[in-house]
Structure formats: C-alpha cells, structure tokens
Amino acid sequence: MTAPVLEMRNVDKSFGPIDVLHEISLKVNAGEVLCLLGDNGAGKSTLIKTLSGVHKPTRGEMLMDGEAVSFSNPKQAQELGIATVHQFGGTYPLMSVGRNFFVGAEPTKGFGPFKVFDRQKANAIAVEAVQNFGITRITDGDRLVGGLSGGERQSLAIARAVHFGARVLILDEPTAALGVKQAAHVLRIVNEAKRRGLAVIFITHQVMHAMAVGDHFAVLIRGAIAADFRKGEKTREEIADLMAGGESMADLEASIEGYMETHDGHPPAPQH
Amino acid sequence: MTMESTSQTSQPARPSTSQAFSLGALFRRPEVGAFMGMVLVFVFFAYFGYDRNFLSPFGTSSWVNMASTIGIIAIPVGFLMIAGELDISIGAMVPAAKMSMAVACGYYGLPFVVGLLITFGIAFVVGWINGMLVTRTKVPSLIVTLATLFAVSGLTLFLSLLLTDTTSQALTSPAWAKSLFGDYHFWGFQSSVFWWIAIAAVLYYVLHLSPWGNWILALGGDKESARNAGIPIDRLKISLFILTAMAAALCGVCETVLSNSATTTTNFALIFNCIIAVVVGGVLLTGGFGTVAGVFFGTATLAIVQQGIGYTPFDRNLSSLIIGVMLLIAVLMNDTFRNMATSMAASKKGK
Numbered sequence: 257m258t259a260p261v262l263e264m265r266n267v268d269k270s271f272g273p274i275d276v277l278h279e280i281s282l283k284v285n286a287g288e289v290l291c292l293l294g295d296n297g298a299g300k301s302t303l304i305k306t307l308s309g310v311h312k313p314t315r316g317e318m319l320m321d322g323e324a325v326s327f328s329n330p331k332q333a334q335e336l337g338i339a340t341v342h343q344f345g346g347t348y349p350l351m352s353v354g355r356n357f358f359v360g361a362e363p364t365k366g367f368g369p370f371k372v373f374d375r376q377k378a379n380a381i382a383v384e385a386v387q388n389f390g391i392t393r394i395t396d397g398d399r400l401v402g403g404l405s406g407g408e409r410q411s412l413a414i415a416r417a418v419h420f421g422a423r424v425l426i427l428d429e430p431t432a433a434l435g436v437k438q439a440a441h442v443l444r445i446v447n448e449a450k451r452r453g454l455a456v457i458f459i460t461h462q463v464m465h466a467m468a469v470g471d472h473f474a475v476l477i478r479g480a481i482a483a484d485f486r487k488g489e490k491t492r493e494e495i496a497d498l499m500a501g502g503e504s505m506a507d508l509e510a511s512i513e514g515y516m517e518t519h520d521g522h523p524p525a526p527q528h
Numbered sequence: 529m530t531m532e533s534t535s536q537t538s539q540p541a542r543p544s545t546s547q548a549f550s551l552g553a554l555f556r557r558p559e560v561g562a563f564m565g566m567v568l569v570f571v572f573f574a575y576f577g578y579d580r581n582f583l584s585p586f587g588t589s590s591w592v593n594m595a596s597t598i599g600i601i602a603i604p605v606g607f608l609m610i611a612g613e614l615d616i617s618i619g620a621m622v623p624a625a626k627m628s629m630a631v632a633c634g635y636y637g638l639p640f641v642v643g644l645l646i647t648f649g650i651a652f653v654v655g656w657i658n659g660m661l662v663t664r665t666k667v668p669s670l671i672v673t674l675a676t677l678f679a680v681s682g683l684t685l686f687l688s689l690l691l692t693d694t695t696s697q698a699l700t701s702p703a704w705a706k707s708l709f710g711d712y713h714f715w716g717f718q719s720s721v722f723w724w725i726a727i728a729a730v731l732y733y734v735l736h737l738s739p740w741g742n743w744i745l746a747l748g749g750d751k752e753s754a755r756n757a758g759i760p761i762d763r764l765k766i767s768l769f770i771l772t773a774m775a776a777a778l779c780g781v782c783e784t785v786l787s788n789s790a791t792t793t794t795n796f797a798l799i800f801n802c803i804i805a806v807v808v809g810g811v812l813l814t815g816g817f818g819t820v821a822g823v824f825f826g827t828a829t830l831a832i833v834q835q836g837i838g839y840t841p842f843d844r845n846l847s848s849l850i851i852g853v854m855l856l857i858a859v860l861m862n863d864t865f866r867n868m869a870t871s872m873a874a875s876k877k878g879k
Contacts, residue, residue: 331758340756348749350817351742359746360757362739372737 259322260285261455262307262338262424267316269306269479276302278480280316284424284455284472289446291466292459293499294476300459303476304428307457308340309333339417340426343433347409349402353386353394354379356401357416385415389445407438411445418449425449426457431465443468463495475499559822561861562809565854566829573832577839587839589716595831596724598798599824600779602805603731604772606823609806610735611768612748612815613662613669618776619799620681621654625780626790627688630697634790640705647777654680655773659766681794688792696791699784710785720782727775732820744768748815804851805830808858810865829854 260283269277276299284290294300305311307318309327317324320336327333330340347356358378364371379397386394391411394404401409410430417425427446431439439462446469449456460466466473473490475483475498483490483498490498573582581587601618608615625647632643654676661672688695701710709719735741746754747761755761784790809826811818830851837847 330756334756334758342753342756348746348753348816350812351745351749355742355745359742359754360759362742364739370733371739373739373742 258285259319261321262457263319263322264307264313265317265319267306267313267318269302269311270314276479277306277313280479280481282474282481284457286423286455287450287453288471289450289456289458289469290472290474291470292457292474292476293461293463293466293495294459295461295499298476299479300476301428302479304340304426304457304459307333307424307426308338334420337421337423338426339420339422339424340428341410341413341417341430342428343430347401347404347413350400352379352398352400353404353412354382354397356412357382357385357397357419361420381419382412382416385419386412389415389418389448391415391445405438406434407441410434410442414445414449418452418454422454424455424457426459428459429461430458431460431462439465461499463492463499466495467492559810559819559825561865562822562825562829562858565808565858566825566832569829569832569836569854573836573840576841577836580839582836582839585715589712589718589721591828591831591835592721593716593718594835595827596718596720597779597783598801598805598831599724599827600720600727600782601772601775601798602802602809602827603728603820603823604768604775605802606806606809606811606818606820607731607735607744608669608768608772609811609813610748610815610818611744611765612751613765613768614803615658615669615673615769615772616799616803617654617658617673617676617680618772618802619795620677620679620684621651621773621776622780622783622795622798623790623792624654624680624684625651625777626784627684627697627792629781629784630699630790631688631692633701634697634699635692640702644781647781648774651773651777652770655770656766658773659762659769662769663762663765677794677799681792685792695793696789698789700788701785706785709782710787718782718786720779720786723778723782727778728820728824735820740764745816748812748817750816801830804855807862808854810858810862812862813859826858 263283264280267277267280268275280303282290282292292300292303302311306313309330309332312326312328318327319325325336327336348359351359354375355373355378358381363374363377363381365374365377366372375397383394383397386408389411391408394408394412401412404412410427414425414427430442430446434442443465446456446458450469456469458466458469471487473483473485473487473495474481475495477499483495577583577587601622605615605618628647628650629643632638632646633640638646658669658673658676661667661676662669665672685695688697707719709723711719713719713722735744743754743759743764746757746759747764751761780790805827806818806823807813807826808829809818809823811823833850833854834847837844837850
C-alpha cells in the first residue's frame with residue numbers, strides 16, 4: 257500500500273481564542289475522490305485554506321506522500337502540486353481563454369528583456385487542454401471567459417490545474433452555483449481528473465453530487481469530523497441527516513458522539 | 529495587438545475563429561469604440577471649425593498638446609483602474625513636481641539633473657506611500673489618494689513658503705533640457721507630445737504584449753484568484769502607484785520647463801480629465817479590462833472637444849456639456865460591452 261498523497265493528522269486550527277477546526281484527520285489517495293460534506297459555517301473554508309497553504313495548522317501535522325510538510329504560503333502548496341479551484345473557478349471574465357489559462361505562468365517568446373506573451377501558443381495549449389477534458393465547445397482561445405457557462409469555467413480551471421502539474425485537486429463547492437446540467441458537466445470532469453490519477457478533495461453541501469463521484473466521505477460539523485465512511489456505507493438520507501446535525505439538540509448530540517468516536521481513535525478504518 | 533490579432537483571427541487557417549470574427553472580435557476591442565468616438569468628434573469640429581483653422585498646424589497642435597499633458601498621466605491611471613484602483617493624488621503630484629523642479633534648480637540653482645532626481649525621487653515616495661497605504665490598510669484607493677492629494681498639496685504649499693517665501697517660482701532650464709522637456713517643435717508640438725507617444729508605446733508593450741499585462745488584467749479581474757495564481761499582487765499595485773506618480777511628475781516637469789515657472793496651485797481639473805479620458809477610452813471602472821489604445825483615443829477625444837470648441841461658432845462653455853454627455857455614453861457603452869461579451873458566447877453556443 258502506498259502512502260496517501262495528502263494526509264492530515266489531528267489538525268487543529270484556531271484563530272486566537274476561537275477554535276475552528278478540531279482534530280481533523282483526513283487522507284486522500286491518488287485516483288480517489290474524497291468528499292467533504294458540511295453545512296455553511298462547518299469550517300469547510302478554513303479546512304480548504306489550511307490544506308492549500310493559506311493557513312498554518314495550529315497543531316497536528318500534514319503529510320504528502322507520507323512525509324511531513326508545512327506551507328508558509330499558497331505558492332508553496334501549489335509547487336508541491338496542491339491546486340485549489342474555487343466556486344467561480346479563479347477565472348477572469350473579461351480575459352480570453354488563453355490568457356486566463358496562463359495567468360501567473362505566461363508563455364513568452366522573444367529575446368532578452370523584450371519577452372512577449374505568446375498568445376497563439378497560449379490559446380492552442382489552453383483549448384487543447386480544455387477539450388481533453390471533454391469541453392468541445394471551447395474552440396477559440398481568444399474568447400472571453402465571461403461568455404462561458406459556469407460549468408465550462410470550472411472545467412477550464414480544473415484543466416488549468418491539471419496542466420500545471422496538480423496532484424491534489426481541491427474543489428471548493430464547484431457545483432453550488434450551477435444548474436443540474438452544468439453540475440453534471442463538472443461531475444464528469446471530476447471523474448476524468450480521478451481517472452487520470454489525481455487525488456481529488458471535493459467540497460460540497462449537495463449530497464447528490466457527492467454520492468455521484470465520491471469514493472470516501474467525511475462529514476464536517478462545527479469544525480470536527482462527525483462521520484467518516486466509504487462509498488456505499490451510508491444512504492443518502494443518512495448523510496443528509498448527518499449534515500443537518502447541529503440544527504436540533506438531538507442532532508447536536510449525535511454529532512458530538514460522532515466526534516468522540518473519531519477522537520477516541522476509532523475512525524472507521526478505510527481499507528486500501 | 530489590435531492590428532496583429534485582427535489579421536490573425538481572420539486567417540483562413542483557423543476557420544473556427546473566423547465565423548465569430550465580425551462582432552465578437554469587435555466587442556473584445558473597446559478601442560474600436562473609442563476610435564470611432566474620436567473620429568466622430570474630430571469630423572464634427574473639423575466641419576464647424578474649418579473656417580477658423582481648426583485643421584491648421586496651429587489648430588492641431590493646440591489639442592494635441594493638451595492631449596499630451598493629460599495622456600502622459602491618463603495611461604498609468606488607466607492601468608491602475610484596470611487593476612481595480614484609482615489615483616487622484618496626481619492633481620497634487622503635478623504641482624509638487626513643478627515646485628520641486630523650480631525650487632531646486634530655480635531658487636537653489638542646483639544642476640537640472642539633480643532637480644530631476646529630486647523630483648522623481650519625491651514622486652517615487654508619494655507613489656510608494658499611496659501603494660503601501662492601499663495594500664496594507666485595504667482602505668479604498670479613492671479615499672487613500674484623496675487623503676494624499678490634500679496632504680501633498682498642503683505640503684507643497686507649506687514647503688514652498690518655508691523655503692522660498694513664495695508660492696510661485698521661476699525656472700530657467702539649459703537648452704538641452706528645454707528641448708527635451710518643454711519646447712515647441714515643428715507645427716507647434718510641445719516636447720510632451722513625444723513623451724506621450726513614447727509612454728503610450730512602452731505601456732502598450734507592457735499591457736498587451738508582456739506577461740505583466742496579464743497580471744494587471746488578472747489583478748483587476750479577480751484579486752483573490754490572481755493571488756492564488758502566484759501573482760505578487762501587492763508589489764504589482766505599489767509599482768502601478770509609483771508609475772502613476774512618476775508620470776505625474778514627468779507631466780509637471782514638462783509644464784514647468786515649458787512655461788519657465790511653477791506655482792503651487794492644485795490641479796483639480798487634471799484629475800477629472802484623466803478619469804474622463806480613461807473611461808471614454810473604454811476602461812471598466814470596476815477594473816479587469818481596458819486597452820492603451822482606447823485610453824489614447826479617449827484622451828485625444830477629450831482634448832479635441834475642449835480645445836476644438838474655441839474654433840467653432842459655439843459657446844466655449846458648451847464643451848463641458850459635450851464632455852458630460854460623451855462620458856455618459858461611454859459608460860453606457862462599457863456596460864453594454866460587458867453584457868455583449870457574455871451574451872455573444874451564449875448565442876455562439878447555439879451554432
């Protein structure tokens with residue numbers, strides 16, 4: 257068994273006196289989709305930011321390929337292959353597809369100080385990369401991204417991350433703002449990324465979408481992992497109930513129990 | 529980019545792009561709108577001002593000269609606006625540069641080059657302060673530069689009185705400096721016209737050809753994503769503020785050398801003129817989009833209206849009315865452009 261691509265061990269994160277994440281333990285393997293489910297305010301964004309190097313964990317450790325890593329900024333995480341794609345895909349509506357694709361890593365031609373952005377090369381690579389992900393509607397690299405659908409923008413961002421050597425893809429609510437058809441689009445892209453051997457962390461609050469692509473699920477409630485299970489171990493209703501935890505006292509208790517369970521060293525050990 | 533990319537997209541070798549060329553390509557280029565606006569305004573004034581020599585060398589240089597002093601600053605201000613920021617402290621930076629030149633070289637008799645170093649040094653510091661305040665405090669740049677506008681203007685007045693006991697100062701420049709910064713050349717063109725063209729050319733390269741242009745556009749398009757993409761956004765912003773202050777200083781130097789004198793009067797009209805030129809030039813107020821050529825044409829349009837009105841039988845005061853209406857049309861066109869850019873693709877998908 258190879259070590260997980262990315263692993264968090266008992267990670268805590270607090271901002272001053274406020275604890276946001278408690279004892280988070282997660283791992284994701286290559287070619288696997290880990291779905292992080294949680295309602296608003298469950299600590300999902302803090303978790304993403306910790307994973308992608310924006311925040312440093314207060315306690316606990318992070319490992320890549322079994323070796324401890326520590327990021328002092330997002331750039332370091334990116335260099336190690338952790339790419340984060342946000343809801344709107346980190347795309348710039350009034351820039352062309354080609355320019356969007358290469359923001360921060362522009363291909364240039366020319367010599368000496370007179371380097372020129374190689375528009376044709378950028379467009380060609382961008383269009384090809386996106387088409388490889390099955391988005392055949394994008395044929396013109398000069399097109400403005402503002403004219404693409406939400407799903408196409410997500411695909412562009414994911415294709416971009418993969419092109420620049422991402423090994424771990426963190427998708428922050430990629431389907432939240434999309435219609436059914438567009439969401440299906442993005443889910444296909446997620447599957448394609450998985451097929452290519454990327455480790456995907458898929459953050460969502462839509463159980464349906466998580467069920468469609470996930471291999472492994474973790475439900476986050478109030479900054480702690482309330483449940484951790486593999487595909488097929490829980491029904492959609494059970495997951496939805498779990499996620500709704502915190503709405504009533506009964507659910508709150510259940511969530512604390514769930515947390516205690518993982519906390520006491522009895523996480524449902526995943527089989528690999 | 530305009531000419532090259534137009535010809536490239538229409539090449540038969542890339543058939544997928546040619547069908548979308550006609551309209552789609554046009555909407556991506558707001559400088560086309562700015563250019564048409566300029567031509568329209570030019571034709572209007574050429575017609576009504578023909579009898580009064582609007583088209584003569586003297587008539588031409590009168591608006592080109594005016595355009596150049598605005599244009600030197602307007603393009604960097606446009607860059608800032610593309611990056612999602614604004615700098616109105618230019619209105620105080622210009623007189624500050626003028627006074628520092630005149631006090632250093634005119635009053636203290638320092639060599640011209642030393643005066644230049646002091647002036648651009650001051651501009652660098654003002655730009656740096658603007659940039660640092662905006663990036664560190666997250667206070668909107670309009671407020672930050674409004675504060676520095678008054679601070680710099682007050683400091684200019686205070687220091688002028690403290691050092692020279694006057695608010696205006698004469699300056700005699702050596703011949704080479706006169707010719708380089710402030711003399712009338714053929715057709716009555718000022719030296720600043722050549723600076724304007726040179727700055728436009730260099731900044732055209734920066735925005736449209738170099739990788740930095742991509743960074744500026746991305747910064748204005750989505751700051752967070754730009755940061756995530758590894759762009760040093762704070763450093764980029766600070767550099768743009770410094771660039772703008774330096775451009776304002778260059779404008780001040782040119783004006784002082786030309787008129788052989790400087791006064792401390794804050795140039796509020798210049799602030800508005802720059803913003804109008806940039807917006808008429810098709811730069812989005814909210815950032816993320818704009819072109820150097822557009823700002824260039826926008827500046828020319830503004831200057832034609834302001835100077836051209838004197839060559840027509842119309843009342844001079846009407847020029848402000850025309851500019852107001854023009855500005856409104858330009859902003860409406862900006863909005864329409866943004867919607868078009870989005871809906872164009874939507875209709876394309878049907879094909």
